Amino acid sequence: MLLTAKSEPAHQVKGLEAGADDYVTKPFSLPVLDAKVQNILRSRRRLKEYYSSATEIVPENIALNTLDEEFLRKAITIVEESLSDPEFSVQKFSRNIGMSRSSLYLKLKAITGESTTDFIKRIKFKKAAELLETKAHSVTEVAYMSGFSSLSYFSTSFKQYYGVLPTEYISGKHTQS
Template sequence: MLVVDDNEEIRNILVDIFSPLYTVETASDGEEGYDKVRKLQPDLVISDIMMPGMPGTELCAKIKNHIETCHIPVVLLTALSAPERELEGLRIGADCYVVKPFNMRRLVMQCNNLINTRRILQQKYARQLDGKAEKIATNKLDQQFIEQATQVVEAHLENPEFSVELFSREMGVGRTVLFQKIKGITGSTPNNFIMNMRLKKATYFLLNAPEMNISDIAYRLGFGNPQYFNKCFKELFGVAPTQYRKSQQPPA
């Protein structure tokens, strides 16, 4: 978590509140905050709006309009309660708008909810067979990124040589950015993202290709070891491939 506020007392209060729950970094202005956002890739940013130099609204806009950071939730703090101020914050992409003086317990709950809701969506997305980008991505940049990533992986599902290096090259980004984006949006590493898509494809073969046995499917999807395929499939879907196939068959 990153706390951005030019008021040292407020920064210290927020650190005291959140440090039992999260690793908390701080910045004293928007420019320092943006540098740390790009470097640290925090799970959440809490920023004051009224700061010298770069205000919190500009910081939020920069975070939400850059492909490397747009997946990061932003909470804006302000002493101004005018509705138009809140609408402006939400318009530029803020995930939550909190008016000072804030209730500490309420702020903690709001931040926890933002982080936990994202994690729940990530867990559901990992198991959903359709895996549509809008179900996990909260903005257009992330939707486009995940749609492109999905298309790239789908084109290589049956290629056992497909690697993260090739993945990043076809996405047109470095491996570090690929890791940050895939992890930030889906909660999975690029390797697990590839594996999960292969396992989802396996469900199609299990239901629609009765002539293929489990080993055939494993080798078809780039798994060199059918036992490893079985293990990964059960970890993702909760049942072994043979049980999945039987459970989806209509009764005789």
């Protein structure tokens, strides 16, 4: 939220296009400012709740501005391009996106409500589920294609994420909850 003395429409547009949730000019009313902040916080909470229950990351459904949308698209692309790399880590992710680990964590946490590790896992498991649904690959192949170097770790992690083992997922038991 920008609080400024610059009240010209061109400045307001520039501030909003830069990613501000709101643009408040001086003089301002403290109760109005407080109400705007509460609305922004409430909408962010609702987005985080939505995001945490969705299995797919859709930037335009999560991000509140175009900069966050672009950031999420870039982050998803980086993870997807490194999907089969078992050495892909938060460190490599942060290097590829051009941010420190802590900045990346804070940015993802603010937009999605998830840690960097959970963000990566969500993308990996979404891809693994898609591959399993095609039934074109074995569970072992899907594990390696999803960047897991251990089949047992993949299976236990998959079960924690989806509530069923990969073999049960293939047989359709995930839809009977």
